[in-house]
Amino acid sequence: MRILLIERDREVASKILDYFEARGHQLDTIADGVAGLHFAASNGYDAVVIDWMLPRMEGPEVLRRLRLDHGVSVPVVMLAARVELSDKIIAFRSGADDYVTKPFDLPELEVRLEALVSRTEGRVTKRRLLVGDLTLDLSTLEATRAGKRLHLYPACRKLLEVLMRASPAAVTRRQLEHTVWGDNPPDEDLLRSQMSSLRRSIDGPFEEKMIQTLPRVGYRLVAASFPAIQAGLSRDSEA
Incomplete structure (x- = not known):
């Protein structure tokens, strides 16, 4: 899979990068919401992982603009330390396909992404x-x-x-x-x-x-x- 990771925490991003690249996936990492939006809208990724707390533009807003302004239907997983139902509702209404709470296991994130991508690979659009x-x-x-x-x-x-x-x-x-x-x-x-x-x-x-x-x-x-x-x-x- 070709994945974009928009994550402000360098340590978390480094761990995800090392794990996914070792498993044969290609990962681009961005630590900023505005830059992440541009990359997500411009580079045809198989999936995008977005952290909630991002500099300049928070994850839900990045996702809303990706869906509404750019019309990009790429599968998106939202990462957050927030566990309240109200936060999950915000994420899904913003356009998230899945929601993973921190801390999480890397194999779980991988299989969630694989499941999302496998369901969308056949879409011509x-x-x-x-x-x-x-x-x-x-x-x-x-x-x-x-x-x-x-x-x-x-x-x-x-x-x-x-x-x-x-x-x-x-x-x-x-x-x-x-x-x-x-x-x-x-x-x-x-x-x-x-x-x-x-x-x-x-x-x-x-x-x-x-x-x-x-x-x-x-x-x-x-x-x-x-x-x-x-x-x-x-x-x-x-x-």
Whole structure:
């Protein structure tokens, strides 16, 4: 499983990381609620584990925004030292699929995650993104347009996933940079280069273009027949 762990306690996060990686799982760890929301919404994880008490944004709010603002249906386990029924109700109403109280046994967390993921693996809406004739399979990481397989570098694939999840809405430059480089984007404008590479793969062989630039804002990806009616919008210039 590919799992995102949003946990403020470094010792707890380290123990979970060591256990899951030793069992053959891939784990990314984030200690901040706001950053965790961006990663959870942008990277196609099999499951997400969210601690309740997080800096900048608490776990239930992270989960609410993940579900409502980003429409992400990834299985989520909420971790908390809270044992009251009222707290569990808050977690489940925020969109949690399961609730684990601290302290907990790591094998229990693993089997709970495996059960959640096994029940959702067959859902096409989770495993495949579709915009017009463009498809991105989140299981195989294969992208196609009009049935033609597209070659994408890893960074371009991450950018494409974010744009497809948001489509037809715009995604800001800052959001896209965070997707690839996290909180430490490079000084030079590498996003422009990555977007140019993505354009060559997605739009180069086709007459109708899907990636559009919104000057001073960012980019958006739309179905080929979607009208470019916004003032100042360009398909050829760079943001």
